[in-house]
Amino acid sequence: MSDDIAEVRRITSSIINSKTGSANQPSEYILVPFNDPDYGPLTRTTDPDVFKRKINALTADGGGDIPEMCLSGLQLALTGSPPQTEIFVFTDADAKDLSLKSTVLALIERTKSSVSTS
Secondary structure (H helix, E strand, O other), X not given: OHHHHHXXXXXXXXXXXXXXXXXXXXXXXXXXXXXXXXXXXXXXXXXXXXXXXXXXXXOOOOOOOOOEOHHHHHHHHHHHOOOOOEEEEXXXXXXXXXXXXXXXXHHHHHHOXXXXXX
8 A cells, every 4th residue: 555655656746746836836735635444634725835845745555445535535536626626536445435427426416526536
């Protein structure tokens, strides 16, 4: 799992760096961590370096207890983000909370947000 988090750090840093200073730079960055049995809290910042520090502070605890609360985390991100947000979901596990799938899909459609998974 620590290799997975290292890869998330690498990918998010690359995404942020590619948009910083451009017309595509987000007005804010939002992080919602999730695992099992928890998700959140939502962290919001306008500073890409603060966001990178938050990503770098993520750790893996335990392991082997998949699936995780992915859709709960995504729902929190969608309800806490402005419309038309670009959202990236990084996980190595299936969703434990599949009962939220239709709610999350409706939120994506209503907010006109895009969600990329890895």
